[in-house]
Amino acid sequence: MSEKEMKSSVTAKTEKKKNASYISGKESRKISRFNRKLTNKLEKERANANKDPALYTTKMRDPNNVVEFDNMCTYFFTDIGTVKAVDGISFDIPKCSTVGVVGESGCGKSVTSLSLMQLLPRPTGQTVGGEIRFNIGNGEALNIVNTPTSKMMDIRGNRVSMIFQEPMTSLNPVFRIGAQVDEVIKLHNPEMSEEDVKNRTLEMLELVGIANKEGVYRMYPHELSGGMRQRVMIAIALACSPELIIADEPTTALDVTIQAQILDLLSDLKDKINSSIMLITHDLGVVASMADYVVVMYAGRVVEKGTAEDIFHHPAHPYTIGLMRSKPVVGKKVDELYNMQRAESRRYAELLLLP
Numbered sequence: 001m002s003e004k005e006m007k008s009s010v011t012a013k014t015e016k017k018k019n020a021s022y023i024s025g026k027e028s029r030k031i032s033r034f035n036r037k038l039t040n041k042l043e044k045e046r047a048n049a050n051k052d053p054a055l056y057t058t059k060m061r062d063p064n065n066v067v068e069f070d071n072m073c074t075y076f077f078t079d080i081g082t083v084k085a086v087d088g089i090s091f092d093i094p095k096c097s098t099v100g101v102v103g104e105s106g107c108g109k110s111v112t113s114l115s116l117m118q119l120l121p122r123p124t125g126q127t128v129g130g131e132i133r134f135n136i137g138n139g140e141a142l143n144i145v146n147t148p149t150s151k152m153m154d155i156r157g158n159r160v161s162m163i164f165q166e167p168m169t170s171l172n173p174v175f176r177i178g179a180q181v182d183e184v185i186k187l188h189n190p191e192m193s194e195e196d197v198k199n200r201t202l203e204m205l206e207l208v209g210i211a212n213k214e215g216v217y218r219m220y221p222h223e224l225s226g227g228m229r230q231r232v233m234i235a236i237a238l239a240c241s242p243e244l245i246i247a248d249e250p251t252t253a254l255d256v257t258i259q260a261q262i263l264d265l266l267s268d269l270k271d272k273i274n275s276s277i278m279l280i281t282h283d284l285g286v287v288a289s290m291a292d293y294v295v296v297m298y299a300g301r302v303v304e305k306g307t308a309e310d311i312f313h314h315p316a317h318p319y320t321i322g323l324m325r326s327k328p329v330v331g332k333k334v335d336e337l338y339n340m341q342r343a344e345s346r347r348y349a350e351l352l353l354l355p
Contacts, residue, residue, distance in 0.1 A: 028079050035077035039123035050148035060133055060141045066244050066276045067093040067116065072130035072145070074108075074115045077123075085111040087300040088130065093244065095135075098270065098277040100291030100308070102284065102323070108300040109280045110165075113246045116144060116278075117162055118152045134160065135243075158188040161237035162246040163230075170233060171221040177232055178217035181205070184239045204235040207272075209265060227258035234265065241273045248280045263290060284323065288312055296320050 023031075049055040061068055074086040086108040093099045101109050114120050115127050116134075132144035134155065142151070164170040172180060181201040185192065192200070198217075205213040208231040221229055230250060237245055247266060251259035267290060270277050279291060287294055287308065294311040296304040296319065304317040315321045 023080055031081060032079055035079075035082075038128075039077060039126060042126050042128065043123055046146060046148060049146045050150065056143050056146040056148070056151070058131065058133055058141050058143045060135050060139055062092065063135065063139045064095055065092045065133075066095050066135050067278075068131070068133040068141075069112070069116075070131040070133065072112070072115060072127060072132055074111050074120065074125065074127045076125045084300055085125075086115065089297070089300075089302045090130075091295045091302055091305050093276050093278055094293070095243075095276055096270075096274055097292040098267075098279055098290050099293045099295060100279045100281065100287035101295045101297060102281060102287055103297035105282075107297040109297055110248055112297075113162065113248055113278065113280060116246065117156055117160065118144060118147070118149070119162075154188075157184055157242075158240045159242050160244045160246065161240070161242040162248065163233050163237045163250045165249045165252050171229060173221055175220075176217070177205075177219050177221065177224070181232070181236050181239060184236050188240050200239070201235075204239050205232070207238070207269065208232075208235045209261070210235075227255075227262065230258075230262055231265070234262070234269070238269055238273065242275055244276050244278065245270070246278045246280070249282070250279075251281075251283070251286070259286075266290075284312075296323070 061070075069089055069091050071088050071090055072086060073084070073088055076083040076085055089108070089112065091099070101112065103109055111120075111125075114125075116132055120126065127145045130145065133141040134144055135141055136159075142155070144152075147155075171177075178198070178201055181204060182197050185197050185200050189197070202213045202217060205216055210216050210228065210231055216224065216228070216232070221232075224232065234250075245266070250266065251262055263286060266277065269275075277290075279287065281287060291308045294306065294308050295302055296311065296317065298319045304311065304315065304320045311320065312324065315324050
Protein backbone atom coordinates (compact mmCIF):
# COMPACT_ATOMS: atom_id res chain seq x y z
CA MET A 1 0.00 0.00 0.00
CA SER A 2 1.37 3.39 -0.98
CA GLU A 3 1.81 6.27 1.47
CA LYS A 4 -1.05 8.14 -0.17
CA GLU A 5 -3.40 5.17 0.20
CA MET A 6 -2.37 4.72 3.87
CA LYS A 7 -3.15 8.37 4.63
CA SER A 8 -6.48 8.03 2.85
CA SER A 9 -7.31 4.92 4.91
CA VAL A 10 -6.40 6.63 8.21
CA THR A 11 -8.49 9.66 7.26
CA ALA A 12 -11.46 7.44 6.40
CA LYS A 13 -11.18 5.60 9.75
CA THR A 14 -10.99 8.92 11.62
CA GLU A 15 -14.08 10.23 9.83
CA LYS A 16 -15.90 6.98 10.53
CA LYS A 17 -15.03 7.26 14.24
CA LYS A 18 -16.30 10.85 14.36
CA ASN A 19 -19.59 9.84 12.80
CA ALA A 20 -20.02 6.77 15.01
CA SER A 21 -23.15 6.51 17.17
CA TYR A 22 -21.14 5.73 20.32
CA ILE A 23 -18.44 7.37 22.42
CA SER A 24 -15.29 5.86 23.84
CA GLY A 25 -14.75 5.06 27.52
CA LYS A 26 -12.21 7.88 27.72
CA GLU A 27 -14.72 10.42 26.36
CA SER A 28 -17.43 9.13 28.72
CA ARG A 29 -15.14 9.51 31.75
CA LYS A 30 -14.25 13.03 30.65
CA ILE A 31 -17.93 13.95 30.40
CA SER A 32 -18.64 12.40 33.82
CA ARG A 33 -15.84 14.42 35.46
CA PHE A 34 -17.16 17.62 33.90
CA ASN A 35 -20.72 16.79 35.05
CA ARG A 36 -19.62 16.12 38.64
CA LYS A 37 -17.62 19.35 38.78
CA LEU A 38 -20.50 21.45 37.48
CA THR A 39 -23.30 19.81 39.50
CA ASN A 40 -21.23 20.01 42.71
CA LYS A 41 -20.77 23.73 42.10
CA LEU A 42 -24.52 24.26 41.55
CA GLU A 43 -25.46 22.23 44.63
CA LYS A 44 -22.94 24.19 46.71
CA GLU A 45 -24.44 27.50 45.53
CA ARG A 46 -27.90 26.27 46.52
CA ALA A 47 -26.63 25.21 49.95
CA ASN A 48 -25.00 28.64 50.47
CA ALA A 49 -28.30 30.35 49.61
CA ASN A 50 -29.79 28.72 52.72
CA LYS A 51 -27.54 30.94 54.86
CA ASP A 52 -28.34 34.24 53.13
CA PRO A 53 -31.92 35.05 51.98
CA ALA A 54 -30.56 37.86 49.80
CA LEU A 55 -29.27 35.17 47.41
CA TYR A 56 -32.77 33.98 46.51
CA THR A 57 -35.00 37.04 47.06
CA THR A 58 -35.62 39.45 44.21
CA LYS A 59 -38.26 41.83 42.75
CA MET A 60 -41.11 41.10 40.35
CA ARG A 61 -40.88 42.85 37.02
CA ASP A 62 -44.69 43.19 37.08
CA PRO A 63 -46.48 42.80 40.45
CA ASN A 64 -49.62 41.62 38.60
CA ASN A 65 -47.86 38.35 37.67
CA VAL A 66 -47.80 35.25 39.85
CA VAL A 67 -44.74 33.73 38.15
CA GLU A 68 -42.18 35.11 35.71
CA PHE A 69 -39.90 32.78 33.74
CA ASP A 70 -36.92 34.84 32.63
CA ASN A 71 -34.44 33.16 30.23
CA MET A 72 -34.66 29.90 32.22
CA CYS A 73 -32.38 27.02 31.19
CA THR A 74 -32.77 23.49 32.53
CA TYR A 75 -30.24 20.86 31.49
CA PHE A 76 -29.76 17.15 32.18
CA PHE A 77 -26.16 16.01 32.56
CA THR A 78 -25.78 12.45 31.29
CA ASP A 79 -22.76 10.22 30.70
CA ILE A 80 -22.96 10.80 26.96
CA GLY A 81 -23.44 14.56 27.05
CA THR A 82 -25.69 17.43 28.12
CA VAL A 83 -29.38 17.43 27.18
CA LYS A 84 -30.72 20.98 26.91
CA ALA A 85 -34.34 20.16 27.78
CA VAL A 86 -35.31 23.82 28.27
CA ASP A 87 -32.99 26.39 26.73
CA GLY A 88 -33.78 30.01 27.53
CA ILE A 89 -37.56 30.38 27.86
CA SER A 90 -39.34 33.53 29.00
CA PHE A 91 -43.05 34.02 29.69
CA ASP A 92 -45.34 35.28 32.49
CA ILE A 93 -48.35 33.85 34.33
CA PRO A 94 -50.65 36.75 35.34
CA LYS A 95 -52.83 36.62 38.45
CA CYS A 96 -56.27 34.96 38.17
CA SER A 97 -55.63 33.79 34.60
CA THR A 98 -55.04 30.53 32.72
CA VAL A 99 -51.89 30.12 30.64
CA GLY A 100 -51.85 27.18 28.23
CA VAL A 101 -48.46 25.68 27.36
CA VAL A 102 -48.65 23.62 24.17
CA GLY A 103 -46.18 21.74 21.99
CA GLU A 104 -45.23 18.25 20.91
CA SER A 105 -43.88 15.57 23.26
CA GLY A 106 -40.33 16.27 24.40
CA CYS A 107 -40.47 20.02 23.80
CA GLY A 108 -39.89 20.85 27.49
CA LYS A 109 -43.39 21.56 28.85
CA SER A 110 -43.26 19.20 31.83
CA VAL A 111 -39.62 20.03 32.58
CA THR A 112 -40.65 23.70 32.82
CA SER A 113 -43.27 22.86 35.45
CA LEU A 114 -40.90 20.54 37.36
CA SER A 115 -38.29 23.33 37.41
CA LEU A 116 -40.85 25.66 39.00
CA MET A 117 -41.71 23.03 41.63
CA GLN A 118 -38.04 22.08 42.16
CA LEU A 119 -38.88 18.44 41.46
CA LEU A 120 -36.08 17.78 38.98
CA PRO A 121 -34.02 14.61 39.59
CA ARG A 122 -30.99 16.30 41.08
CA PRO A 123 -28.06 16.38 40.73
CA THR A 124 -28.48 15.08 37.14
CA GLY A 125 -31.16 17.65 36.32
CA GLN A 126 -30.31 21.27 37.08
CA THR A 127 -31.69 24.72 36.33
CA VAL A 128 -28.41 26.27 35.24
CA GLY A 129 -29.43 29.78 34.22
CA GLY A 130 -32.07 32.49 34.26
CA GLU A 131 -34.67 33.19 36.93
CA ILE A 132 -38.06 31.84 37.99
CA ARG A 133 -39.63 34.65 40.01
CA PHE A 134 -42.54 33.70 42.28
CA ASN A 135 -44.61 36.57 43.70
CA ILE A 136 -44.80 36.51 47.51
CA GLY A 137 -46.55 39.90 47.80
CA ASN A 138 -45.66 43.61 47.95
CA GLY A 139 -43.59 43.31 44.77
CA GLU A 140 -41.20 40.90 46.50
CA ALA A 141 -40.34 37.58 44.88
CA LEU A 142 -38.41 34.37 45.39
CA ASN A 143 -36.02 33.23 42.69
CA ILE A 144 -37.01 29.54 42.67
CA VAL A 145 -33.73 28.62 40.94
CA ASN A 146 -31.73 29.42 44.10
CA THR A 147 -34.41 28.90 46.75
CA PRO A 148 -33.28 26.29 49.34
CA THR A 149 -35.30 23.09 49.81
CA SER A 150 -36.39 24.08 53.34
CA LYS A 151 -38.08 27.20 51.93
CA MET A 152 -39.58 25.28 49.00
CA MET A 153 -41.32 22.96 51.47
CA ASP A 154 -43.45 25.93 52.56
CA ILE A 155 -44.31 26.85 48.96
CA ARG A 156 -44.77 23.46 47.31
CA GLY A 157 -48.31 22.18 47.86
CA ASN A 158 -49.25 25.32 49.77
CA ARG A 159 -48.83 28.33 47.46
CA VAL A 160 -48.01 26.38 44.29
CA SER A 161 -49.55 22.96 43.71
CA MET A 162 -49.44 20.45 40.87
CA ILE A 163 -51.95 18.03 39.37
CA PHE A 164 -49.83 15.25 37.90
CA GLN A 165 -50.43 13.48 34.62
CA GLU A 166 -51.34 10.01 35.91
CA PRO A 167 -53.35 9.89 39.18
CA MET A 168 -52.86 6.15 39.71
CA THR A 169 -49.08 6.55 40.00
CA SER A 170 -49.36 9.80 41.97
CA LEU A 171 -51.60 8.41 44.72
CA ASN A 172 -50.06 5.98 47.21
CA PRO A 173 -51.83 2.60 46.78
CA VAL A 174 -51.33 1.51 50.43
CA PHE A 175 -52.96 4.54 52.09
CA ARG A 176 -56.62 5.49 52.16
CA ILE A 177 -57.79 8.56 50.24
CA GLY A 178 -58.64 10.48 53.42
CA ALA A 179 -55.15 9.98 54.90
CA GLN A 180 -53.50 11.28 51.70
CA VAL A 181 -55.57 14.47 51.60
CA ASP A 182 -55.19 14.93 55.38
CA GLU A 183 -51.40 14.77 55.05
CA VAL A 184 -51.22 17.87 52.85
CA ILE A 185 -53.47 19.90 55.15
CA LYS A 186 -51.57 18.84 58.29
CA LEU A 187 -48.20 19.63 56.76
CA HIS A 188 -49.06 23.27 56.00
CA ASN A 189 -51.50 23.84 58.90
CA PRO A 190 -49.89 22.20 61.96
CA GLU A 191 -52.13 24.17 64.33
CA MET A 192 -55.31 22.47 63.07
CA SER A 193 -56.87 19.69 65.15
CA GLU A 194 -57.51 16.19 63.77
CA GLU A 195 -61.24 16.89 63.56
CA ASP A 196 -60.73 20.18 61.69
CA VAL A 197 -58.34 18.47 59.25
CA LYS A 198 -60.89 15.74 58.49
CA ASN A 199 -63.68 18.29 58.03
CA ARG A 200 -61.48 20.24 55.62
CA THR A 201 -60.73 17.06 53.67
CA LEU A 202 -64.42 16.18 53.40
CA GLU A 203 -65.14 19.75 52.31
CA MET A 204 -62.51 19.46 49.53
CA LEU A 205 -63.87 16.11 48.35
CA GLU A 206 -67.33 17.63 48.14
CA LEU A 207 -65.95 20.69 46.36
CA VAL A 208 -64.50 18.58 43.53
CA GLY A 209 -67.84 16.89 42.92
CA ILE A 210 -67.54 13.66 44.92
CA ALA A 211 -71.03 12.92 46.27
CA ASN A 212 -70.13 10.01 48.56
CA LYS A 213 -67.41 11.94 50.39
CA GLU A 214 -67.54 9.86 53.60
CA GLY A 215 -67.26 6.61 51.66
CA VAL A 216 -64.44 7.85 49.41
CA TYR A 217 -62.58 9.14 52.48
CA ARG A 218 -62.19 5.52 53.66
CA MET A 219 -61.42 3.99 50.25
CA TYR A 220 -58.10 3.04 48.65
CA PRO A 221 -57.08 4.44 45.22
CA HIS A 222 -57.67 1.12 43.40
CA GLU A 223 -61.33 1.22 44.46
CA LEU A 224 -61.95 4.41 42.45
CA SER A 225 -62.35 5.01 38.73
CA GLY A 226 -59.86 7.13 36.75
CA GLY A 227 -62.10 10.20 36.88
CA MET A 228 -62.64 9.86 40.63
CA ARG A 229 -58.88 9.49 41.23
CA GLN A 230 -58.27 12.63 39.18
CA ARG A 231 -60.83 14.49 41.31
CA VAL A 232 -58.99 13.35 44.44
CA MET A 233 -55.74 14.67 42.93
CA ILE A 234 -57.43 18.02 42.32
CA ALA A 235 -58.72 18.02 45.92
CA ILE A 236 -55.14 17.46 47.18
CA ALA A 237 -53.83 20.24 44.93
CA LEU A 238 -56.48 22.74 46.09
CA ALA A 239 -56.52 21.79 49.78
CA CYS A 240 -54.44 24.84 50.81
CA SER A 241 -55.98 27.31 48.29
CA PRO A 242 -52.79 27.82 46.22
CA GLU A 243 -52.06 30.91 44.18
CA LEU A 244 -50.95 28.81 41.22
CA ILE A 245 -52.18 25.40 40.04
CA ILE A 246 -49.98 23.52 37.57
CA ALA A 247 -52.12 21.05 35.60
CA ASP A 248 -49.83 18.69 33.67
CA GLU A 249 -52.17 17.09 31.13
CA PRO A 250 -54.88 16.52 33.76
CA THR A 251 -57.22 14.68 31.36
CA THR A 252 -54.79 12.04 30.07
CA ALA A 253 -56.29 8.51 29.92
CA LEU A 254 -59.79 9.80 30.71
CA ASP A 255 -62.77 9.41 28.37
CA VAL A 256 -64.18 12.47 26.63
CA THR A 257 -67.15 12.94 28.99
CA ILE A 258 -64.97 12.83 32.11
CA GLN A 259 -62.42 15.14 30.44
CA ALA A 260 -65.09 17.81 29.99
CA GLN A 261 -66.20 17.45 33.64
CA ILE A 262 -62.61 17.75 34.96
CA LEU A 263 -61.90 20.85 32.84
CA ASP A 264 -65.16 22.54 33.87
CA LEU A 265 -64.33 21.71 37.49
CA LEU A 266 -60.87 23.31 37.19
CA SER A 267 -62.32 26.46 35.66
CA ASP A 268 -64.95 26.80 38.38
CA LEU A 269 -62.50 26.18 41.24
CA LYS A 270 -59.99 28.66 39.82
CA ASP A 271 -62.62 31.40 40.08
CA LYS A 272 -63.70 30.30 43.58
CA ILE A 273 -60.21 30.52 45.13
CA ASN A 274 -58.88 33.31 42.82
CA SER A 275 -55.87 31.33 41.65
CA SER A 276 -54.03 31.03 38.33
CA ILE A 277 -53.61 27.89 36.22
CA MET A 278 -50.63 26.77 34.16
CA LEU A 279 -52.25 24.23 31.83
CA ILE A 280 -49.89 21.84 30.03
CA THR A 281 -51.61 19.90 27.25
CA HIS A 282 -51.46 18.58 23.69
CA ASP A 283 -55.15 19.26 23.13
CA LEU A 284 -55.58 22.54 21.28
CA GLY A 285 -59.35 22.37 21.80
CA VAL A 286 -58.84 22.40 25.58
CA VAL A 287 -56.49 25.39 25.30
CA ALA A 288 -58.94 27.29 23.08
CA SER A 289 -61.78 26.82 25.56
CA MET A 290 -59.86 27.43 28.80
CA ALA A 291 -56.73 29.54 28.27
CA ASP A 292 -56.44 33.32 28.39
CA TYR A 293 -52.86 33.23 27.14
CA VAL A 294 -51.00 30.59 25.10
CA VAL A 295 -47.29 29.72 25.04
CA VAL A 296 -46.10 27.53 22.14
CA MET A 297 -42.92 25.53 22.80
CA TYR A 298 -40.67 23.68 20.39
CA ALA A 299 -37.32 21.95 21.08
CA GLY A 300 -36.96 23.51 24.53
CA ARG A 301 -37.73 27.07 23.45
CA VAL A 302 -40.75 29.37 23.26
CA VAL A 303 -41.44 30.02 19.59
CA GLU A 304 -44.60 32.09 20.05
CA LYS A 305 -46.75 33.51 22.85
CA GLY A 306 -49.74 35.79 23.14
CA THR A 307 -53.43 35.84 23.92
CA ALA A 308 -55.49 32.82 22.92
CA GLU A 309 -57.22 34.88 20.23
CA ASP A 310 -53.90 35.97 18.70
CA ILE A 311 -52.43 32.47 18.65
CA PHE A 312 -55.53 30.74 17.27
CA HIS A 313 -56.65 33.36 14.76
CA HIS A 314 -53.37 35.04 13.80
CA PRO A 315 -50.50 32.52 14.25
CA ALA A 316 -47.19 33.94 13.07
CA HIS A 317 -44.55 31.23 13.54
CA PRO A 318 -44.41 28.36 10.97
CA TYR A 319 -44.52 25.78 13.77
CA THR A 320 -47.68 27.33 15.27
CA ILE A 321 -49.27 27.47 11.81
CA GLY A 322 -48.47 23.77 11.39
CA LEU A 323 -50.02 22.94 14.76
CA MET A 324 -53.21 24.82 13.95
CA ARG A 325 -53.58 23.22 10.52
CA SER A 326 -53.05 19.74 12.00
CA LYS A 327 -56.30 20.01 13.98
CA PRO A 328 -59.01 17.61 12.76
CA VAL A 329 -62.07 19.33 11.31
CA VAL A 330 -65.51 17.73 11.57
CA GLY A 331 -66.80 16.74 8.13
CA LYS A 332 -63.45 17.29 6.40
CA LYS A 333 -61.49 14.29 5.14
CA VAL A 334 -57.73 14.58 5.72
CA ASP A 335 -55.40 12.09 4.01
CA GLU A 336 -52.22 13.37 5.68
CA LEU A 337 -51.19 15.77 8.43
CA TYR A 338 -50.25 19.30 7.43
CA ASN A 339 -46.56 19.70 6.63
CA MET A 340 -45.25 23.27 6.38
CA GLN A 341 -42.30 22.38 4.14
CA ARG A 342 -44.45 20.30 1.78
CA ALA A 343 -47.09 23.05 1.63
CA GLU A 344 -44.46 25.66 0.73
CA SER A 345 -43.02 23.35 -1.97
CA ARG A 346 -46.47 22.87 -3.49
CA ARG A 347 -47.15 26.61 -3.43
CA TYR A 348 -43.82 27.26 -5.17
CA ALA A 349 -44.57 24.61 -7.81
CA GLU A 350 -47.97 26.16 -8.44
CA LEU A 351 -46.35 29.58 -8.95
CA LEU A 352 -43.93 28.11 -11.50
CA LEU A 353 -46.82 26.61 -13.48
CA LEU A 354 -48.66 29.93 -13.72
CA PRO A 355 -48.71 31.39 -17.25
